[in-house]
Amino acid sequence: MSTQWLDRRQLAAWVRVASVLEVLPGVLDGQLRRDGGVTLFEYFVLAVLTEAPGGTMRMSALAQQTNATLPRLSNVVRRMESRGLLVRRRADDDARATDVGLTEEGWATTERAAPGHVAAVRHHVVDALTPEQLDQLVAITDALLERLDPTGGMAATYRRYDD
Amino acid sequence: MSTQWLDRRQLAAWVRVASVLEVLPGVLDGQLRRDGGVTLFEYFVLAVLTEAPGGTMRMSALAQQTNATLPRLSNVVRRMESRGLLVRRRADDDARATDVGLTEEGWATTERAAPGHVAAVRHHVVDALTPEQLDQLVAITDALLERLDPTGGMAATYRRYDD
DNA sequence: CCGCTACGGTTGTCGCGACAACCATGGAGG
DNA sequence: CCTCCATGGTTGTCGCGACAACCGTAGCGG
Numbered sequence: 001m002s003t004q005w006l007d008r009r010q011l012a013a014w015v016r017v018a019s020v021l022e023v024l025p026g027v028l029d030g031q032l033r034r035d036g037g038v039t040l041f042e043y044f045v046l047a048v049l050t051e052a053p054g055g056t057m058r059m060s061a062l063a064q065q066t067n068a069t070l071p072r073l074s075n076v077v078r079r080m081e082s083r084g085l086l087v088r089r090r091a092d093d094d095a096r097a098t099d100v101g102l103t104e105e106g107w108a109t110t111e112r113a114a115p116g117h118v119a120a121v122r123h124h125v126v127d128a129l130t131p132e133q134l135d136q137l138v139a140i141t142d143a144l145l146e147r148l149d150p151t152g153g154m155a156a157t158y159r160r161y162d163d
Numbered sequence: 164m165s166t167q168w169l170d171r172r173q174l175a176a177w178v179r180v181a182s183v184l185e186v187l188p189g190v191l192d193g194q195l196r197r198d199g200g201v202t203l204f205e206y207f208v209l210a211v212l213t214e215a216p217g218g219t220m221r222m223s224a225l226a227q228q229t230n231a232t233l234p235r236l237s238n239v240v241r242r243m244e245s246r247g248l249l250v251r252r253r254a255d256d257d258a259r260a261t262d263v264g265l266t267e268e269g270w271a272t273t274e275r276a277a278p279g280h281v282a283a284v285r286h287h288v289v290d291a292l293t294p295e296q297l298d299q300l301v302a303i304t305d306a307l308l309e310r311l312d313p314t315g316g317m318a319a320t321y322r323r324y325d326d
Numbered sequence: 327c328c329g330c331t332a333c334g335g336t337t338g339t340c341g342c343g344a345c346a347a348c349c350a351t352g353g354a355g356g
Numbered sequence: 357c358c359t360c361c362a363t364g365g366t367t368g369t370c371g372c373g374a375c376a377a378c379c380g381t382a383g384c385g386g
Binding site: 005006013016019021022025027121129133136137144145148 | 166182188207278291294296302303
Binding site for chain 4: 221223
């Protein structure tokens, strides 16, 4: 079959999306590094843990909700533990598994970093759009994630914030 | 001032955007690596050069249009040159500057990789949305880029595809 | 109870991006 | 001309992510 190219409107949309994809993570990551001494992915780990009961979660569960591979998460967690943000502990019910939990400093760091991060998200995303556009964006990203994540691994993370 | 938190709708939108940001690049990058032996950023470099007169461009101009720092671009171009996709040549009019040009194999690689990439973009983005959503997406990403890229560095890249 | 496979994590190697230091050329002012 | 600063790129170091190989434990079949 011959290639089905993109028409002008599709191309316009795609090029812009690609640009956002390229720039946005860098902007947010930079803000968090400066203000909180934490990378964007580390902040995401902290954020997910704060919503977990007892601030503790199993490695594999955390990996799924942060969309990380286990090797990646393992390294990140080890570094964060060495900085005193997290603790690893062998799971009681399964000697293979590891539970990760927030330390006091982990909580404190999250609370310290959150305002700046929220402000950045506001400035660069939320406040840039009208309420209608925000609704449209939810519908659009839902449709995209349907294709991107058919098994629904991350779905558990974002479905929670449904209206 | 106290922190202005996100309401449910804003949070719903943001969490989904973050998820897309996390997943989409990996999906597209993987497809290109498998099918074309090229990374997403390398493909973007090739694509931009394809649209330049003579398939040639100055390093600094290329860096701006691909939203890359000069060091990063320098390394990428060196690797691509060693693979025979590009050539570097000292600029005629400025001995400090470097012109980068596509080789025959660079053109061939781009043409070989393009169909699969377009298909991936179609499948994961374009075809997942209705025509109305595509229009909305253009407006939304425009608004975001306004904030993200106030100097308009990448604007030159995507404004070209306006209707 | 033994052996086998699957699961949950960790570790080693490689390649890439960020940042800073550095080198060469261009251009302006005296 | 010569000095000084700005411009355009390149190179070195460091930290992180991907992938694969590996280790210990669980659970199941015989």
